[in-house]
Amino acid sequence: MPHAIDARIEELGHTLPPAPAPAANYVPWVISGNQIFVSGQVSQANGSFITGKLGADLSTEQGADAARSCALSLLAQCKAALGGDWSRLKRVVKLTGFVNCTPDFHDQPKVINGASDFLVAVLGDAGRHARSAVGAPSLPLGVAVEIEAIFELA
Incomplete structure (x- = not known):
């Protein structure tokens, strides 16, 4: 039986992808405390x-x-870190979002709202978080957006 988080993602018309593999010499997630x-x-x-x-x-x-x-x-990586046990997730603590943009683009917060709004839609109040939204002159592989996150364990 799917967990409520998986069900909510599907209700919103999305599928949780497999957790992406790292593209270089780093790990996709670390649990500390x-x-x-x-x-x-x-x-x-x-x-x-x-x-x-x-x-x-x-x-x-x-x-x-x-x-x-x-x-x-981010949710796929979180689920992998939790061994698939969503009951261990307490909340999203912080997002740091990077937007590949021109120097005169000033709507980075509106772009990162795409992630923030989605996390709140999936997790409710547990999805509310602190956040930074930063413009960058370029991002790896020419991607439009990159976001990192900190989650709290229950």
């Missing part, structure tokens, strides 16, 4: 990276969709 630190997850969907620069190639809405894809990968 009662926290899970998840490495930056890049925007991707259907096996392809979501690339482009906000303010040139992509709209704010497309950026928010890319950020939501990052949130799905």
Whole structure:
């Protein structure tokens, strides 16, 4: 029987992807004390990276969709760290979001809202978190968005 978190993701019209493998010499997550630190997850969907620069190639809405894809990968990594046991998840503590954008693009918070809104939609109050939304001149592989997270264990 699927857990309520998996069911809620499906109700929202999404599928939790497999936890992406690291692309270099790092681990996808680390548990320290009662926290899970998840490495930056890049925007991707259907096996392809979501690339482009906000303010040139992509709209704010497309950026928010890319950020939501990052949130799905963050949840996939969290589930892997928990050994599939969602009951061990207490809350999202913090997101740090990076937006690949032009120097004159100023809607980074609206882009990262794609991830924040999705996490609240899935987890309710446990999805509310502290956050940073930062513009970057480029991101790995030309992706539109990268987000890292800290989760708290129950």
